[in-house]
Amino acid sequence: MKEFFRVVKFILFSISAGIIQISSFTLMNELLHLPYWVSYLVALVLSVIWNFTLNRKFTFHSAANVPVAMLKVAAYYAVFTPLSTLLEHYLTDTMHWNEYLVTGINMLINFVTEFLFQRFVVFRNSIDSAVAKSDEETTEQ
DSSP states (O other): OOHHHHHHHHHHHOOOOOOOHHHHHHHIIIIIIOOOHHHHHHHHHHHHHHHHHHHHISSOOOOOHHHHHHHHHHHHHHHHHHHHHHHHIIIIIISSSOOOHHHHHHHHHHHHHHHHHHHISTTTTTHHHHHHHHHHHHHHH
């Protein structure tokens, strides 16, 4: 049951990150008229920072070394970002697909793969370590 609630929290935080991503993308794409890939990349970075911060603290309750965890997430995005940017470019510029449809597809792919990566790689050995640490501190007092 604990894992079920972990997935629910991840979904809710991912939705909030998705709102940040699509809002910032829309602002840059529609109002600032920045190139599509710039809008996509900046929006992605904003949503990643938001999502990582909330999920580390509230979903995975990790007390792991934050810079190390961030480096692992950066490694994930070092692969995901170029691949998704190429997919975005190909589908929107070459195939003339709707920009928002393609962004939604990439967000869905990102959601699934990022959960698996964070659950089984980034926080694998530190899940609930912040809760355990908090319990120890309470017991000591």
